[in-house]
Amino acid sequence: MKTNFKSFTESTQEDWQIIVGEQKKFMVGLPDRILQHMQLLENDYGGFPVDRLQHCLQTAELAAEAGEDDEYVVCALLHDIGDTLGSFNHADVAAAILQPFVSEANHWMIKHHAIFQGYNFFHHLGMDRNMRDKFKSSEYYEHTERFVAKYDNIAFDNSRPKLSLDVFAPLVRKVMAAPRQSLYKAALDGGN
Numbered sequence: 001m002k003t004n005f006k007s008f009t010e011s012t013q014e015d016w017q018i019i020v021g022e023q024k025k026f027m028v029g030l031p032d033r034i035l036q037h038m039q040l041l042e043n044d045y046g047g048f049p050v051d052r053l054q055h056c057l058q059t060a061e062l063a064a065e066a067g068e069d070d071e072y073v074v075c076a077l078l079h080d081i082g083d084t085l086g087s088f089n090h091a092d093v094a095a096a097i098l099q100p101f102v103s104e105a106n107h108w109m110i111k112h113h114a115i116f117q118g119y120n121f122f123h124h125l126g127m128d129r130n131m132r133d134k135f136k137s138s139e140y141y142e143h144t145e146r147f148v149a150k151y152d153n154i155a156f157d158n159s160r161p162k163l164s165l166d167v168f169a170p171l172v173r174k175v176m177a178a179p180r181q182s183l184y185k186a187a188l189d190g191g192n
């Protein structure tokens, strides 16, 4: 269904009932759009030993094998989804996508993972590997340091069997089934 106005100022409550109905259908498709976007990382090596999709899949698999919960595993899976469109700030993009669905701790972890990962290589680029130290007082410092050390850092192993995104698709659908927080949550939760 479509509305017919030339500006939001002339839109009516009835128009917005139609739009909300359409939005609800659109939002149900978010996990599939995320999975399709993840697939774009396949065969994108960027000089790394594994392509960006396998790196994400290995990160998720390591987290799952270690017994992390579903939300954490999805964060691990999507932590580098921003590489395509946020090539200069990829962690911010991933964090923004995950933010409606995850805890503050996991959001912070994904948003800052690039700086924490820098501890392992920034010195090779003439950068400060201790850049993460400026977050020493954060309550999520150790949470993020742990994510990088246990999963992100070691997920470049091209001797591991190739993984498929299909394995994690149900988890993405589950964690992204409904937002915990969103500007539009109240409007979307109302009615049916």
Ligand SMILES: [Fe+2]
Pocket (backbone or CB within 6 Å): 079, 080, 090, 091, 113, 114, 117
């Ligand atoms: Fe990253």
Ligand SMILES: [Fe+2]
Pocket (backbone or CB within 6 Å): 055, 079, 080, 152
């Ligand atoms: Fe990564």
